[in-house]
Amino acid sequence: MTPESILADLVAIPDLPGQPNTRMAECVRSHLARHGLECSVITGPEGDRVNLFATIGPRDVPGYILSGHMDVVPVEGQVWTSDPFQLRADGDRLFGRGTSDMKGYLACMIAMVPAFQAMDLQRPIHLAFSYDEEIGCRGVRHLIDRLPGLCAPPLACIVGEPTDMRPVLSHKGKQAMELVIEGRAAHSAQPDLGLNALYPAAELLLFIRDLAARLATDGPFDARFTPPGSTVVAGVVQGGSAVNIIPDRCRIQMEVRSVPGQPPEAITAMVLDRLAGLVDDGTALRVSQTELSSYPALPPPEDPALADLLQRLSGQPVLPSVSYGTEAGLFHAAGIASIICGPGSIVRAHRPDEYITVSELAACCQMLERLGAELS
Structure with a gap:
């Protein structure tokens, strides 16, 4: 089957994060089974x-992981010109939710299976499909934990997020938190009987x-990024129910987004210390915090071999960094050299009328074919 026909099947399943992904997993498994390729199924704690994991070639020698997530962001509140969960072709463009981010890469991975099988691979190519990437890279952690029992230590991982087929070397880390401050309700006519949670x-x-x-002033700084330093922002504030009730x-x-070398947790810890201090100084009765999402930064590789390989395979120059995060940081943290390179563009992701082009899919398949030739 062509990448386009496989992509049509994948797009037709609205695999949203935080929800069961049985349909999507079965779709991927059925496509692989057509070529006699069996998947290991790694069930998450939910x-x-x-997650799914399959291997082509010898399992007992180090090889390469091709990794991508199966989930997509919702379409609520967006105005599309066609059904986002039905692939629509318009010239070279293929429209649908997840076409760029990142079912296009998954379709190429699957479409290349028979070509990989026809090669005399001396090192394996592993296919990894993860869940719940869009809400903090939650699923792939459990797949990574299982890798020692699935294959020999991998040489590297290629995460196929949309990069216009340019190999990307690094990205920032992230941690998002919800902080809750509790006071005491009272009638607004007697505010001294309450403890207003809005003030702390x-x-x-x-x-x-x-x-x-x-x-922004003190750093640390990394010139590869814009902005060059770590950032912390408050994005949501909710409190109070009526003007005559002390909230x-x-x-x-x-959320924190941090440059490589500065864990996002280190910045969050400063905020949590101040949060706890609100109880100590009597302005709050109780405080609590919940992590919403997190992933480590991807630092640039110390060994240039992986970047050189991807430049040769893709025919594109490297991009030093990107502003968004990926599962590559988690693979790297597990000791697996990682790089990001895939079809489509991040500027189309998460937007109405998201699309990928037929030529981008072809370029990705060509890159993967060259990888197979390198390993044969």
């Missing part, structure tokens, strides 16, 4: 979501603002 929340928001300014609860959602 019980209703799975305001203090915490000012602390986050000032911390962001210090990071007893306020919720803040914040």
Whole structure:
């Protein structure tokens, strides 16, 4: 089957993060089974979501992982010119949710299976399909934990996020948190009987603002990124129910994006220390925090061999860094050299009328074919 026909099957399944992914996993497995390729199914702790892992070639020698996530972001609130879950062709463009991010790469991985099988691979090519990437790279962690029992230690991982087929060397790390501040409700006519949760929340928001300014001034800095330093922002504030009720609860959602070498948790810890201090100084009764998502940064590779290989395979120059995050940081943290390179463009991702082109799919298949030839 062509990448386009496989992509049509993948796009037709609205595999949203945080929900069961049985249909999508079965679709991928059925495509691989047509070529006699069996998958290992790695079930996540949720019980209703799975990763998939398959190997072509010898399992007992180091090889390369091709990795991509099966989930896509929702379409609610977006205006599409056609059904986002039905692939629509218009000239060279193929429209549908997830075409660029990143079912186009998955379709190429699957389409190349018979070509890989026809090669005399001396090193294996592994196919990894993960879940819940769009809500913090949650699923792939469980797949990575299982790798020692699935294959020999891999040489490297190629994560196929949309990069216009340019090999990407690094990205920032991220941690998103929800912070809850609890006070005491009272009638607004007697505010002294209550404890207004909005006021300590305001203090915490000012602390986050000032911390962001210090990071922008003091660094550390990495010139590969724009902006060059780590960032912290508050994105959501919710509190209060009526003007005549002293609000007893306020919720803040914040995120950190950090340059390689500075873990996002180190910046978050400063905010959490200030959060705990709100109880100590009596402006809050209780505070709590919940991690919403996180992934480590991907530092540039120390050994240029992987970047040189991907430049040769893709025919494109490397891109030093990108502003978004990927599962590559988690593979790297597990000791697997990682790089990002895939078809489509990130500027089309998460938007109405997302698309990929037939020529981009062809270029990706050509890159993967060259990889197979390298390993044969």
